[in-house]
Structures are given as structure tokens and as C-alpha cells.
Amino acid sequence: MKQFTNVHDIGDLRKAVEESFEIKNDRFKYVELGRNKTLMMIFFNSSLRTRLSTQKAATNLGMNVIVLDINQGAWKLETERGVIMDGDKPEHIREAIPVMGCYCDIIGVRAFARFEDRDFDYQETIINQFIELSGRPVFSMEAATRHPLQSFADLITIEEYKKTARPKVVMTWAPHPRPLPQAVPNSFAEWMNETDYDFVITHPEGYELDPAFVGKAKVEYDQMKAFEGADFIYAKNWAAYSGENYGKILSKDRDWTVSDRQMAVTNNAYFMHCLPVRRNMIVTDEVIEGPQSIVIPEAANREISATVVLKRMLEGLK
Ligand code: AN0
Ligand code: CP
Numbered sequence: 001m002k003q004f005t006n007v008h009d010i011g012d013l014r015k016a017v018e019e020s021f022e023i024k025n026d027r028f029k030y031v032e033l034g035r036n037k038t039l040m041m042i043f044f045n046s047s048l049r050t051r052l053s054t055q056k057a058a059t060n061l062g063m064n065v066i067v068l069d070i071n072q073g074a075w076k077l078e079t080e081r082g083v084i085m086d087g088d089k090p091e092h093i094r095e096a097i098p099v100m101g102c103y104c105d106i107i108g109v110r111a112f113a114r115f116e117d118r119d120f121d122y123q124e125t126i127i128n129q130f131i132e133l134s135g136r137p138v139f140s141m142e143a144a145t146r147h148p149l150q151s152f153a154d155l156i157t158i159e160e161y162k163k164t165a166r167p168k169v170v171m172t173w174a175p176h177p178r179p180l181p182q183a184v185p186n187s188f189a190e191w192m193n194e195t196d197y198d199f200v201i202t203h204p205e206g207y208e209l210d211p212a213f214v215g216k217a218k219v220e221y222d223q224m225k226a227f228e229g230a231d232f233i234y235a236k237n238w239a240a241y242s243g244e245n246y247g248k249i250l251s252k253d254r255d256w257t258v259s260d261r262q263m264a265v266t267n268n269a270y271f272m273h274c275l276p277v278r279r280n281m282i283v284t285d286e287v288i289e290g291p292q293s294i295v296i297p298e299a300a301n302r303e304i305s306a307t308v309v310l311k312r313m314l315e316g317l318k
Pocket of ligand 1: 142181183275
């Protein structure tokens with residue numbers, strides 16, 4: 001595998017899930033594969049899970065790991081071409097990337113949407129330059145429009161916990177004090193649309209996602225109706241996508257906070273969230289601490305999804 005930025009890069013999902021269970025059963029099975037290979041993880045944004053689980057995955061495969069936080073200790077990077085660099089950014093990303101490529105075999109990149117310009121974000125301007133200029137296989141650790149390592153872990157988790165072949169999976173918007181990217185919901189929708197689950201998205205009006213990601217999913221504006229009979233509730237906040245509202249907060253309505261009230265109409269659904277989560281904004285203490293909450297096993301599966309992706313990238317190295 002030369003790159004991993006979206007669901008299509010992983011190929012057959014059934015095979016990917018089987019490989020995940022194989023790894024979960026013996027996570028050091030391929031510890032020789034990464035000997036003398038170096039993973040470089042580049043963070044433009046904060047992280048807890050991605051940083052730790054991806055590093056753990058690399059060590060499962062016997063790799064060495066270098067981590068760089070661009071905003072803590074590295075030179076500030078200019079990302080636009082044609083700029084006269086007389087401001088506060090001493091280095092251009094178009095030199096920085098090939099230099100990073102010199103010191104490693106595989107690169108992971110976290111670069112969130114900036115919400116300054118929708119085209120800049122949705123063209124994946126940052127991670128695509130890593131793909132173009134690093135000379136190395138590149139994978140996303142959450143880019144502007146997708147978070148595939150998260151969605152892959154979410155799929156593994158649903159496959160572990162589902163009680164029927166075609167569970168009803170409901171992704172719900174929930175309120176948050178700050179504008180968050182659409183990467184997690186876009187990506188979750190993209191992966192769910194590749195399964196045969198009954199997949200429903202619910203959000204207030206104005207929070208429509210890019211139709212390219214919504215795909216064949218059902219959109220239901222009435223949250224209680226959407227939750228009826230659900231087997232999995234996947235909560236997430238996102239800022240508006242549409243037109244001039246791009247990146248804006250349109251609602252902080254705490255009626256959308258996932259609580260026992262909505263969970264009561266589900267089919268005793270499991271509660272999922274990628275974390276970090278703001279309690280009593282996204283979800284109540286009762287629900288996240290309750291017996292149906294699987295947020296911790298979901299996070300644990302980040303190690304598994306990352307191990308599968310790195311294993312496939314190592315197998316693709318010459
Ligand atoms: C990020 C987001 O919503 O995209 C990362 C989630 C994995 N969340 C925050 O910035 C709080
Ligand atoms: N879910 C997730 O990607 O968490 P971090 O932002 O902590 O990496």
C-alpha cells in the first residue's frame with residue numbers, strides 16, 4: 001500500500017477486518033517486518049490517541065519512530081506557493097517535506113481543516129503535498145476531510161459488537177463550543193457506505209455534510225426518530241459545511257446532547273465516539289459511563305487499525 005487517505009486505499013473491507021482480527025489475536029506476529037524501518041509522524045495539530053496508538057502499532061511491527069510537532073519546536077511552515085516570505089514563517093513546506101522524507105521510510109501526517117478556505121481544505125492541500133514531495137508512502141492521521149484510521153477502528157469495533165448481520169448505525173451531530181472539522185463524520189460515512197449496514201445520519205438543518213460523503217446514507221432531521229431501533233449510536237460534533245457557513249457554528253442546542261432520553265428508544269444501542277469528547281455537551285456522564293458505552297474498546301482498536309495499515313505499507317516497500 002502506497003498511501004492511506006480514504007476507504008478505497010484499503011481495498012476489500014472484509015479482508016481488512018479479517019486481517020485486523022488476526023493482528024488483534026497476535027499483535028507481534030509481524031515484528032520482523034519493520035526492522036530498521038523508520039516511521040515519521042508529523043503533527044500540525046494536537047493528539048492523544050493517534051499519537052500513542054500509531055507509535056504502539058509501529059513498535060508492534062519492530063519499527064523505529066520519529067515524532068515531530070510542527071508547532072512546537074519546528075520552524076513555522078509556509079504552505080502557499082508564490083508568497084514573498086518576509087513574515088513569521090522561515091521555511092516553506094515544499095522544502096520541509098522532501099527533507100523529512102530523507103530520514104524515514106513511511107510518513108504519517110495530521111493536518112486538520114483550517115476553515116479559512118473550503119477549497120484549500122477539501123482539496124487536501126497539505127497531505128497531498130506530502131504525497132507529491134516526500135518520496136515515501138504517506139498515511140493520514142486525520143487530514144482536512146477524512147480520518148481513515150479512526151473509521152477503520154470504528155468498523156472493527158462494530159464488527160466485534162454487532163449482534164445482527166445488518167445493524168442499524170446512527171451517526172448523530174451533537175453540540176460543541178468550538179467549531180470542529182467534518183473529517184471524522186465524513187470519513188465515518190464514507191466507510192459505513194461501503195458496508196451493508198442500515199446507516200442513518202441525523203443533524204439539525206444547516207449541518208448537511210458534503211453530498212460526496214453522505215452518499216446513499218439516509219438523512220433524518222428528527223433525532224429521536226433516527227434513534228428508534230438503533231444498534232449503534234455514533235456521536236460527533238462538526239461545524240457547518242455548506243457555502244458561506246463553512247466552518248461556522250449554527251447551533252449549540254443541548255437537546256441534541258446524547259442522553260438516556262434518546263438512548264431509551266434505541267435497540268439497547270452501543271454508544272460510540274472517537275474521543276476526545278466533551279461531557280454534557282456531546283453526551284451525558286450517564287451514557288458515556290453506562291454499560292453500553294464502548295468508547296474505550298473503540299479507542300483500543302486504533303492500535304489495531306494502525307498496525308494493519310503500517311503492515312501493508314511495510315509490505316509495499318521495495
Ligand atoms: C478533532 C476533530 O473533531 O476533528 C479530533 C477528533 C479525533 N477534535 C477536536 O479537535 C476536539
Ligand atoms: N480519536 C482521535 O484521533 O484522537 P486524538 O485526536 O487524541 O488523536
